[in-house]
Amino acid sequence: MRIGIIGLGTIATAVVKGIAEDGHDIAVSRRSEKNAGHLAGRFGNVTVADNQEIVDRSEIVFLGLTEDVAPNVLAALRFREGQQVISLMAGLDLARVADMTAPATMAARMIPFPSIATGRSQILAHGDSSLIHALFGARNSIFEIATEEELGTYLCAQAVLSPAIRMVKDAADWLAHKGADPEMAETFLRELVGSSLLAAPCDPLLDALDTPGGYNQRLRQHMTGSGMSDRLRDGFDQLLA
Structure with a gap:
């Protein structure tokens, strides 16, 4: 496929890495x-x-612009019928991006994470996700x-x-302050948390x-007693407001 990427921040760069060898x-x-x-170079x-050259040559155009610059950048571009557009922009809904990229087809919004570069990302997809499945489904979870409302709540929740x-x-x-090797300490905890969450749903875990009286129970009770869960829910509500 002929694919174009307009806007090349961290996420868009990871998206390119995730499909560049296909x-x-x-x-x-x-x-x-x-x-x-x-x-x-890689x-x-x-x-x-240039942006217009990307639009002219591409069948599929990914938009990785920031919300503040997208209207001006897209207003200067001439899209065409038959093109499909996938937005990586969290802050602009499908209808608004469709208006800015007409007469191209606004296919979907796609919210990936940096791990898409190596093919182990979760991807939030809203709209016609057939292209997202075709390009990314083999190596990622869609x-x-x-x-749009549900997507908004997921965008808030992923901020955890x-x-x-x-x-x-x-x-x-x-751990390092207590004398542990810093690299080993971080690797141990990353692997512990990651493998545990992948092994079972949260409730049985x-x-x-x-x-009773174990390290995990005591620390969790200390943190929830300090208001951790309430503060987390308040934070989500503030993001959604």
């Missing part, structure tokens, strides 16, 4: 010279082009979202990722870690 002809924009140069089928990583990092730093 034989597609990929053109990326100059938004980030560093990212564009890295991709073109993959022989990736070229750097979650179909029915409405950064605090969760921060907690693992803080625990590793505590919590039950298994609820030994």
Whole structure:
């Protein structure tokens, strides 16, 4: 397929890496010279082009622009019938992006995560996700979202990722402060949390870690007693407001 990427931040760069070895002809924009140069240097089928050239040559156009610059950038471009557009932009709904890219077909919104670069990402998909499945489904987990409102709640809930990583990092730093090797401490905790969450749903996992008087139960009770769960729900509500 002839694929174009307009906007080349962290997520769009990861998207390119995730499909670059699948034989597609990929053109990326100059938004980030560093990212564009890295991709073109690493993959022989990736070229750097101006935005209109990307639109002219591509069957599928991914939009990785930020919400504040997207209207002006897209207003200057001439899309055509028969093209399909997939938006990576979390802050702009399907209808608005469709207006800005007409007469192309606004296929879907796609919210991946950095791990899409290596093929182990969760992907939120809203709209006609057939292209997303075709391009990314073999190596990633795609979650179909029915409405814009539901997508909004998922975008809020996924923000738990950064605090969760921060907690693992803080625990590793505590271990290192107590004399553990810093690299081994972080690797141990990352693997422990990651493998545990993949092994079982949350409720049975919590039950298994609820030994009376055990380390896990005592720390969880300390943190929930300090208001952790309430603060988390308040944070989600603030993001959704």
